[in-house]
Amino acid sequence: MTSRSPLLARLDSPRVLGYLLITPAAIILLGLLAYPLLLGIWLSLTSATIGKPGEFVGLQNYATIFADPIFRGAALFSVFYTICAEVGKLILGLALALLLNQRFRGYRVSRALMLLPWVAPTVLSALAWLWLLDPQFSAVSWLLIRLHLINSNIDFLGSGWAARFSLIVVNIWRGLPYFAIGYLAGLQSISKDLYEAAAIDGANGWQAFCRITWPLLLPLTTILLAFSSIFTLTDFQLIWTITHGGPTDATQVFTTLAYQRAITGGQLGEGAAIAVSPIVFMVVLAVFVVRSVRDR
Amino acid sequence: MSHPDRRRFLELSAAGIGAGALAGGLPGLASAADVVFKPEKDAKLELLRWTAFVPSDQVIWDENTKKFTAATGVPVSIQSLAWGDMAPKAALAAQVGSGPDIIMGWNDDPFVYPDKLVDMTDLVENMGRAHGGWYDNARSYCYDQDVKRWVSLPVGCTGNAVNYRKSWVKEAGFAEFPKDLDGMLKLSRVLKKNGHPTGFALGHAVGDANSWTHWILWAFGGKQANTDNSIAINSAETVNALEYARQLSETMIEGVAGWDDSSNNKAFAGGKIGLTMNGISIWYNGKKDTPDIFPDFANVTPPMGPVKTHTVSNNFTSAFIFKYSKYPNAAKEYMRFMLDKPQAERWVTEMKGYVTPALRAYADLPIWTSDPNITPYRDALASAKYDGYNGKPGKAAAQALDEFVIVDMFADVCVNKMAAKDAARKAETRLATIYKRA
Numbered sequence: 214m215t216s217r218s219p220l221l222a223r224l225d226s227p228r229v230l231g232y233l234l235i236t237p238a239a240i241i242l243l244g245l246l247a248y249p250l251l252l253g254i255w256l257s258l259t260s261a262t263i264g265k266p267g268e269f270v271g272l273q274n275y276a277t278i279f280a281d282p283i284f285r286g287a288a289l290f291s292v293f294y295t296i297c298a299e300v301g302k303l304i305l306g307l308a309l310a311l312l313l314n315q316r317f318r319g320y321r322v323s324r325a326l327m328l329l330p331w332v333a334p335t336v337l338s339a340l341a342w343l344w345l346l347d348p349q350f351s352a353v354s355w356l357l358i359r360l361h362l363i364n365s366n367i368d369f370l371g372s373g374w375a376a377r378f379s380l381i382v383v384n385i386w387r388g389l390p391y392f393a394i395g396y397l398a399g400l401q402s403i404s405k406d407l408y409e410a411a412a413i414d415g416a417n418g419w420q421a422f423c424r425i426t427w428p429l430l431l432p433l434t435t436i437l438l439a440f441s442s443i444f445t446l447t448d449f450q451l452i453w454t455i456t457h458g459g460p461t462d463a464t465q466v467f468t469t470l471a472y473q474r475a476i477t478g479g480q481l482g483e484g485a486a487i488a489v490s491p492i493v494f495m496v497v498l499a500v501f502v503v504r505s506v507r508d509r
Numbered sequence: 510m511s512h513p514d515r516r517r518f519l520e521l522s523a524a525g526i527g528a529g530a531l532a533g534g535l536p537g538l539a540s541a542a543d544v545v546f547k548p549e550k551d552a553k554l555e556l557l558r559w560t561a562f563v564p565s566d567q568v569i570w571d572e573n574t575k576k577f578t579a580a581t582g583v584p585v586s587i588q589s590l591a592w593g594d595m596a597p598k599a600a601l602a603a604q605v606g607s608g609p610d611i612i613m614g615w616n617d618d619p620f621v622y623p624d625k626l627v628d629m630t631d632l633v634e635n636m637g638r639a640h641g642g643w644y645d646n647a648r649s650y651c652y653d654q655d656v657k658r659w660v661s662l663p664v665g666c667t668g669n670a671v672n673y674r675k676s677w678v679k680e681a682g683f684a685e686f687p688k689d690l691d692g693m694l695k696l697s698r699v700l701k702k703n704g705h706p707t708g709f710a711l712g713h714a715v716g717d718a719n720s721w722t723h724w725i726l727w728a729f730g731g732k733q734a735n736t737d738n739s740i741a742i743n744s745a746e747t748v749n750a751l752e753y754a755r756q757l758s759e760t761m762i763e764g765v766a767g768w769d770d771s772s773n774n775k776a777f778a779g780g781k782i783g784l785t786m787n788g789i790s791i792w793y794n795g796k797k798d799t800p801d802i803f804p805d806f807a808n809v810t811p812p813m814g815p816v817k818t819h820t821v822s823n824n825f826t827s828a829f830i831f832k833y834s835k836y837p838n839a840a841k842e843y844m845r846f847m848l849d850k851p852q853a854e855r856w857v858t859e860m861k862g863y864v865t866p867a868l869r870a871y872a873d874l875p876i877w878t879s880d881p882n883i884t885p886y887r888d889a890l891a892s893a894k895y896d897g898y899n900g901k902p903g904k905a906a907a908q909a910l911d912e913f914v915i916v917d918m919f920a921d922v923c924v925n926k927m928a929a930k931d932a933a934r935k936a937e938t939r940l941a942t943i944y945k946r947a
Contacts, residue, residue: 348764
């Protein structure tokens with residue numbers, strides 16, 4: 214019998230091998246997630262501008278942005294945008310999943326087509342929506358006029374609230390497949406026996422949904438909602454492509470304002486403070502996710 | 510100060526001896542300018558420029574680049590980006606200290622990171638001497654008053670003019686397009702009444718919204734800042750400009766607050782509007798896309814307001830070289846070559862008015878008078894003012910433009926129905942914050 218080398222013997226130790234195996238993942242996490250995050254936080258505490266590291270200024274950038282009505286408007290709209298879009302995506306995504314959970318002719322193709330808004334490049338779909346929302350050449354307005362439902366074109370982007378709701382609709386359209394496919398997977402994991410037992414007990418469809426489907430989808434809902442909220446709160450491409458934050462800054466969100474201040478305006482410190490500020494919301498959401506996964 | 514690594518290769522008197530003869534190794538570079546920069550050994554260049562607005566621009570630029578490479582042995586790789594994406598790309602290059610050697614950016618871009626840019630003073634001054642001097646806008650957008658040097662080489666502007674339908678103006682009872690803003694408002698009202706509204710962008714359209722709002726502001730004597738950079742926007746002149754815009758907005762088509770930079774082009778070509786402001790692309794696209802109504806398209810220099818002088822706002826483009834470039838001399842020589850007479854004359858001519866050169870000598874090219882609709886674009890720089898006028902061009906003016914302060918002030922009055930005085934006060938507060946932090 215040959216004796217094992219000391220190196221192999223050390224690797225046999227769970228403590229050594231464990232650390233060794235998580236090292237690549239740790240390096241990736243530290244390099245691609247922790248470092249940029251910490252750098253962003255550090256920049257937000259400095260007077261850095263493009264090309265100049267700046268000096269440590271403490272919380273001055275935060276004081277500046279919280280005193281800025283445009284930032285406050287952007288923060289409020291970011292939250293409003295996220296809440297409205299998430300509620301819309303949840304309801305419509307669940308409805309779509311319930312529909313696609315049925316067996317009908319072409320159901321496989323329908324499931325594949327449903328993913329299109331999610332897989333299409335965001336900028337391309339935003340440009341298509343820009344055309345659909347055009348004040349003069351909107352296909353939506355054209356159709357509604359032809360159907361004699363309206364008399365003149367709808368001004369989708371011409372006022373603050375119209376533009377805000379238009380963006381929310383576009384975001385719902387884009388994020389719908391994420392919820393639908395998630396719910397579809399959830400629905401298919403629910404045992405048919407439960408529905409059969411409920412039917413024997415005389416439960417109708419609505420009662421079966423309320424007492425079986427929804428409670429069993431609730432943990433999944435928490436995860437879908439939390440991740441999607443993070444994506445929505447950090448949405449940039451749709452808004453920047455369609456409105457550039459206008460009209461009159463009505464559709465500015467954290468990301469567009471941070472981009473405007475830091476990249477095109479050169480104020481890295483202030484832009485970083487704007488970008489870092491929604492982290493509070495995201496940490497709450499992340500804790501929510503971790504807890505719900507753990508509780509499950 | 511010049512870039513420390515730059516070596517002046519030779520200086521020729523304008524009186525006569527051909528540059529090619531003296532340059533020896535660079536016989537193809539005979540020039541009207543009296544400075545030629547010797548490219549570094551094994552130099553190769555990367556240029557990032559905005560995507561050509563007209564195919565002939567790219568074709569001639571590429572041909573001239575090949576001529577440069579043939580004459581110097583310096584290969585030049587060219588990449589293009591949509592013009593609105595140039596600023597973030599240039600900012601990224603400045604921040605990370607790596608990227609293209611030369612970037613052709615827009616407006617105040619070079620003022621955001623002047624310390625990162627090669628001193629262009631020698632090239633700019635000599636090009637100016639050789640080609641009839643620079644328009645005032647060149648200095649406004651390329652000479653940094655803080656670092657006290659030229660940080661960018663002026664190239665020119667995509668000029669703006671007022672575009673209208675001749676038959677509709679005639680139908681409105683105007684034999685010719687009004688020369689002043691009062692006349693234009695009267696015309697606009699009749700056009701609206703006749704079912705041909707005007708259309709001026711009031712959304713966050715970088716080019717179109719900024720150009721017409723600044724034109725109106727300056728036409729009434731309004732200004733963003735004083736020469737000492739104190740904020741001057743909240744004035745009687747600004748209020749008058751806003752009141753005028755409010756009246757003009759009543760003649761506009763629905764939806765201008767949601768317009769981007771392509772909206773007025775589409776509306777004009779589609780016959781939805783009878784009057785707008787744009788670069789010459791709106792006219793050329795009509796020639797190509799709507800030949801049936803194209804003969805009815807016309808362009809005119811924007812009318813004057815109470816200040817009794819033309820006050821055009823254009824998109825100005827210039828070329829800057831980053832200090833991280835290993836080949837600053839080659840980069841300078843390339844841009845000198847491209848803007849020198851043998852190359853630039855053809856480039857400008859073939860672009861048919863898309864870019865108005867910042868060098869005055871090129872205003873004499875026959876292309877500018879080949880059609881009366883092109884001539885207003887020749888004059889775009891002669892009467893232009895600059896972002897942040899009458900303050901100091903620089904970071905603050907650049908940031909105010911990026912944040913659409915002037916556009917939003919007009920939109921507050923025209924769209925949000927805010928009182929002109931309140932809108933001016935709001936803009937004053939925003940500008941004060943921006944100028945303080947810059």
